[in-house]
Amino acid sequence: MNKRPNILFINTDQHSWDALSAHGNPYLRTPNIDALHRNGISFRQSYCTDPVCAAARSSWATGLYTSETGVPFNGGHLHPELSDIGQVLNVGGYRAFHCGKWHVPGRNVRESFQTLYYGRRNIGAGGAAYYDSASTHAVADFLTNYDGADPFYLQIGYVDPHDVCEYLHNHEEKRIPNPVEQGIVSEDALPPLPENFDYDARETVLHRVCRRVDDALIHAAILKGIREWDELHWRYLRWNYYRFIEKVDAEIGRILALLRETSLHHKTLIIFSADHGEACGSHQMFQKFTLYEESIRVPFIMACLGDEIPVEKDRFDDTHFVSGVDVFPTVCDYAGIDVPEGLQGTSVRPLAEGRDVPWRDYAYIESNYWGRAIVTERYKYVTEYKPKAVEDFLPPGPDAAQFGLAQLFDRHDDPGETRNLAEDEAYDEVIKMCQDKLLAQEAGLHRQEMVHPNPRRIISNWGDRLRSYWRVMDRI
Amino acid sequence: MNDKSEHHWSFDYNYGAQNPQFTQELIGTLSEYNRGCYTDIDARDTRAGEAITHIYNILPNYWRGYAGGGAEASLSIGTVIVERSKQDGLWSYVVQYENTTSGEHLRMRFRCCDEHYRPLTERWRVDARNSGDDTYSELTCEGSLVEDSEVRLHINGTEVAAGTVDASAKLTCNWALFDVIPALSQTIRTSNDGIELTLLEDLEQLRPKSRLGFLASVQTPFPLEGYYVYGTGLLPSYWWLDVHGNIAIASTFFETLVLREKIGGIHE
Incomplete structure (x- = not known):
């Protein structure tokens, strides 16, 4: 049997580290991601490299920080000479597959990966409602037809809970009553306001100009649309956000079920993470783009549903700082492939196996x-x-x-x-x-x-x- | 209501200088349907074996990359066809969902008992095809309810468990709501908390504890009664019933289905 494992990198979009029931959040149910935690190790000091989609994803793709990739914000463009993870794995004898959201401007995903599904009009920033179930179908088709001859690396980019952005855009040009006025959700069904709903106004100039002022550089129209939100609107934002996460959790559940039923689960390492988080009302903020915890801290779970890949089980790691730059070297470590020179990240594999190794302290x-x-x-x-x-x-x-x-x-x-x-x-x-x-x-x-x-x-x-x-x- | 619009916020997705205008297209489509609508029945009154078909245009609630680039003659990104007929005391459904943005074309076949909430029965089947440029092109999923509690799916022949249903739960498919809501509209309106159903979304995803309730009545663009549906893992969707007993608008989080045509039923 081929000793090299299959590697499945499942990622969600705009998913804060604590928006999991496994992490103690009582306002949503994520039984499938929780199952990953039970079958693996969850790093709770995990941070994205940059709290916005394209930037964070450029780090996943290259193992570099975003000031190095050419994508230090959503409008960036990946430096053409940089190798990406798909290219490196293909050269190293792995079959590198991609499904779903990519969002690394400047790099054609179809040239670096064999794409299972990338949308009829190519998947952009959002659109989980259109794309995620099709992505699951594509992965299901792949898993049920996989011949097992070569190990695979498959990255699945689910879009949810990013669709919460569209929920916010919906408020740009119209007033939507709060859910109690609508009569659809009672007040006691809503999560409370976050404890850090207030904030210290002495924020950086960058933060104020990008996110606070009336003509903010980023999504000023949403800011204007929600200026008059009452407490119930904010709480309803949180309620909706958690429904998006439940939705994507169910998609992940189908993939995990198929892994088990196709017996691929024993020799498949699963990495689960998200590109960045969601403010979700903390600091009276929405979306990402900030350096507050809700925006930059993300789930990072390494798991194996079977028993052929040694991974700590049912464990939280609250000590080690894991970063988005670590995905690339971790995958290469499991794949037995040398990483390109100059990568910033470090393989998380020793930590996942419970080994004590020197590690960064920030x-x-x-x-x-x-x-x-x-x-x-x-x-x-x-x-x-x-x-x-x-x-x-x-x-x-x-x-x-x-x-x-x-x-x-x-x-x-x-x-x-x-x-x-x-x-x-x-x-x-x-x-x-x-x-x-x-x-x-x-x-x-x-x-x-x-x-x-x-x-x-x-x-x-x-x-x-x-x-x-x-x-x-x-x-x- | 939308501060800037006379239309209900749940189906008003006009943005800035959008052309064509969402609401204009929605009203145009509904007007076309209304001109051809000379029936005043609901689906339960059909003659045995006769198919009733509703055809909906799919309008994208958001434009950014979902509706294609530039100005287009129509906003529509696809079609939903809901066809059902009563045979041997059961309702047989064939639902086709085609979305040109995702490239996904689902053909869903299922049968329901002849009750207001359309309980799912026997085996069901989804044939998915995708017109994208990538490896995935088709998939089949067959499902059944085992011992009245466990939903099992066969995806390309591989059997997986898809969840369990409480014995007391009313299990139906989200696409049967086009008949469930008209049939239960009075019950829903008189109930404080609405009614609870378990939905099998697209015949694949179990959504337990989904709540169905009354939202509002509006007179513009036409007299409509609104209902909402939400549940675990299910964002609120809004269903608008017209005076003929047809769901004229179904607005989910990301797309709005607008009734374009109805075929069949008893003509009065």
């Missing part, structure tokens, strides 16, 4: 080109780079002189991130420690100038807006 996250975060066991440090006077389209860093505003949160005392400690002198040493980690991390990145005209145009426009905001700030 997570590094980028956002919206200029935003940065360092998450340590105790603290979370968020900062931004000020836009350069003349944009050169080389993602910023490491450059302490260009740091803008900052947030610091004590993860033990304030897990909801509502008390910004950055201006408290008592934490100067902590901030210095976080900055050192950030600068050291960035010194090891291979940042490249973005050459594609579309992302350059967007960054140019965003930079202009940020500079004008900073001019006002500096006068104050």
Whole structure:
């Protein structure tokens, strides 16, 4: 029998780490993802590289951070010379398959993978209601016809719960009554407001300009549409979000059932994760694009439903920081294929097998080109780079002189991130420690100038807006 | 109501400078149906063996990449055909769902007992075809209810368990709601909490504890009565019943089905 396992990378979209019943969330039911946890290890300190689809997915595809990939925001374009995981696996003797959402601009998924299903009009950002069940059909067709001759790598990109974005878009141009006014869901059926519904307004300029101001750079129309939401609207957003997750959980359930019935489950490693999270009302915020936990922290489970692949079972790992850059080297490790030089990630396999190995003591996250975060066991440090006077389209860093505003949160005392400690002198040493980690991390990145005209145009426009905001700030 | 529109928010998906306009197309389609509608019956009154068919256009609730690029003559991204006939005391359904955005074409066949909530019975079958440019092109799924409680599916011949149904649950298919809602409309309206059903969505996904309730009545664009459906793993959908007893609009989260044509039934 071929010793190399099949590898199934199931990913959902916009799925926060705690939106699983296995993680103790009482407001939804995810029996199928929970089954992955029971048959594997769930890393609860898992972070995306960048809280937006294309950027985070570019890291999955390359094992690099987003300032290295050319996709440091949704409008980016993958640097053409970078190898992706499909190309590397194909060369290494694996059959690399893709199904569902890809969303890595600049790379044709059909050239790097054998695609089981990618939509009639190609799957873009959203559209789970159209695509996810067809993706399940495609994977079902694949599994029931798989000849077993060669090991496979199959990545399944489910779109849900990303459709919560369309739920929000629905409020752009019309007022929708809250569910109690509608008469369809009683108030006591709704989840409560999150404990961190309030927020400390001393956020970075980048965050304010992208997400808070009336003419926000990102989804201002939604922001305008929900300005007058009452508490029940926010709670109904959460209720809806959880239904989207239940929906995708059911799709995953069909795949797992077929794995078992085709007896492929013994020799198939399953990795489950999400590209980024969803604010879902925390900090009175929606969608992603922020460096708060709900937006950047994602599920990461490694499992085997059978017994041929050693993986810790029914275990939470709350210690090790896992990142989206780790997917590529982890897959290569199981596949027995050397990773390309220069990858930032590390194979999670030793941790999944319960081995004690040296590991990073923080997570590094980028956002919206200029935003940065360092998450340590105790603290979370968020900062931004000020836009350069003349944009050169080389993602910023490491450059302490260009740091803008900052947030610091004590993860033990304030897990909801509502008390910004950055201006408290008592934490100067902590901030210095976080900055050192950030600068050291960035010194090891291979940042490249973005050459594609579309992302350059967007960054140019965003930079202009940020500079004008900073001019006002500096006068104050 | 939509602040800017006279139409109910659940089927009003006009956005900005969209052309063609969603609501305009919805009303146009319904008007066309109304001009051809000279019946005043519901599906239960049909003669034995005669098929009644409703044909719906699928309009995308959102445009971003789902309705194709640029201005098009029609927003429609597909068709749903719901055909049923009563034979040997059972209702036989053939439902065809074709979506040009996903490329998915489902042909679903199932039978139901002759009761208002259309309990699913015997074996059912889904033939899926996909017109995308990728490897997946077709799949078959046959299902049955084993010992009145366990839903089992045979997907391309591989048997999988798809969940269990409580003995007291009323199991039906979501596509039978086109008849269940008209048949139970008065019951639903007089019930405070609506009624509970277990739905087998597309004959594959079990959605237990789905709730069916009354939403609202509207007079524009036509007199319609609205009902809602939601459940575990099921976003709310809104079903609008016309004065002829037909579901004229069914708006799920992502798409709106608009009645284009009805064939069959007793003509008065």
